[in-house]
Amino acid sequence: MLLGTYTPKLDDKGRIILPAKFRAELAGGVVLTRGQEHCIYVFSAATFLQQLEKLRSAPLTSKQGREFQRFFLSGASEQEPDSQHRVTIPQVLRDYAGLDRELTVIGAGDRAEIWATEAWNTYYAEREEAFAATEEEVIPGLF
Template sequence: MFRGVANLNLDTKGRMAMPSRYRDRLVETCEGRLVITVDRDGCLLVYPQPEWERIEQALMSRPNMDRQVRRLQRLLVGHATECELDGQGRILLPPPLRDYAGLDKRVVLVGQGNKFELWDEDTWVKSRDEWFKEEDETAEPSAVLESLSL
């Protein structure tokens, strides 16, 4: 499980050092091989390759005559890019993906269980604050969350 928030820097070549607390696990579970793709919220999704392959297989097995399925296939699979941790534990983020997420220098890596989200720092702070505000304005939890005790 990947959890926690890490504030990181991209170098001038667009490389990001994976926090050391995740490196060993990534090497053990996927030999440092990752897949990065886009997310509709404006961030990037970073998956260990075996986890991505399960998702990709499930998505591609859906009938692509359905417009929503085809849209997700185009976006997620179409932008999916394989990368590998280098000897210093860094990953190179391809320019098209950096451009999509507006990644320049300061980024935030957010653990999400089976994957990471990678955000531009300013976008992350703004979105996070909006989500907290939305939560405060919502009087009743959704039916999905009613039974969850935090």
């Protein structure tokens, strides 16, 4: 499970060192791709295959499904972390997420998300109070 918040730096070659607490789960390979809210999703190879199976179940006649698949899969990059636990974020994904040197990486359970730190701070500040004030069941059966 991927949990927590980390602030690694993007190096000059577009690489990021995976947070130490994520390494065991991501050691078998990762897939980076476009995520919602202009972040980058980081899946273990196994979890990405599960997501891919779910995507394949969408009917080909669904325009929204086809569009989602195009964006989600066309930006995907399969990688093996190097001996220093680094992965390279392709330029197309860095551009999509507006990444510069300062990054925030959050664990989101079955995936990690890479954000430009400024974008994460803005997102967090705008939504923190709404989260704290949640009074209804947002995810059925959770709370």
